Amino acid sequence: MRLKLSRRQLLHDSFLISISLKGLNGLAEVIGGVTLFFVSPQQMQRLIEILTQHELRQDPNDWLANQLLRGGEHITAGGISFAAVYLLAHGIPKLAAVAALLKGKLWAYPFSLAVLGGFIVYQLYYLATKPGIGMVLLTGFDILVVVLIWLEYRAKRRERERPAA
Template identity: 30%
Template sequence: MRDTDDVSVLFDCPMSSHISPKAANHLLFLVTLIGKGVLGLIQLASAIAIYLGAMDHLPRIIRWLFSTELAERPPSLIAAQLVKLTAQVPASEASFYTIYFAAHGALHVGVVVALLWGARWAYDAAVVVLAVFVVYQLIEWQLTGGTLLLVLSAIDVAVIYLTVREKRERSRHWG
């Protein structure tokens, strides 16, 4: 009988000094999936905050959050760039960002929940949704630039790869 506090029960892999490649892949899939879920929740919270008027206060909030880094000589490059970026976001685009973050976040959370629930269709849906995001992000990158879009695309491609591997492994058990 296994102890219910045993972490290996959560990850469906035996705890030992050596984790099998299959168990490591499954664990990596779960970690990236949870990360995507957290990102989706942050995006939903961002959509709500923008809808409630946070865009008007964003530059001031960022300056307050990074006041220590901005007071350094020279100021932190990341903090200075964040202040610059938030000052450049036009308030007129609040509706676009609200819809974008709400849709992006809801899709991420929905796919993550379906995958964690074990729905077979969710694997294919996750690949399609993420592939669409990759294409969109790469088009945006071509139009506007920005390293963050490339980073997000690379993460999405990695999650697609892990999802396909996980589906193949699971399909062996589905029969």
């Protein structure tokens, strides 16, 4: 038996998977943002020490572990607060958009396109100043999600405009 998906079904499934991933990302950002409001610079430094101690026992010259430790020494309460607000400012709109999209709310499609479009503009600016493969991959994924949201939006509008049989 051969399973054949229509192009429309494949796009719809891809849309559902991609926005679900965005929802998980948004949830992680909200959890991280809320958590950071309860963490002091000293606690953050201690966490970094705990996370790097095993690696540094194996290799005291490990570049990444040493960079994390050095960076941890410069963490401030203001820096932690900024990170918390940053994560919440990204996570809350993503969660709201994903929840509304999964409920099929038509207004959620333009809202989601605007939210992700804003993130993409920021990411492109960031890429121009500090290029990195992680940001390239994230931006590429976000562009794919925008395309899938747009295609789903068009299909939903067509369905609603079609007269009932």
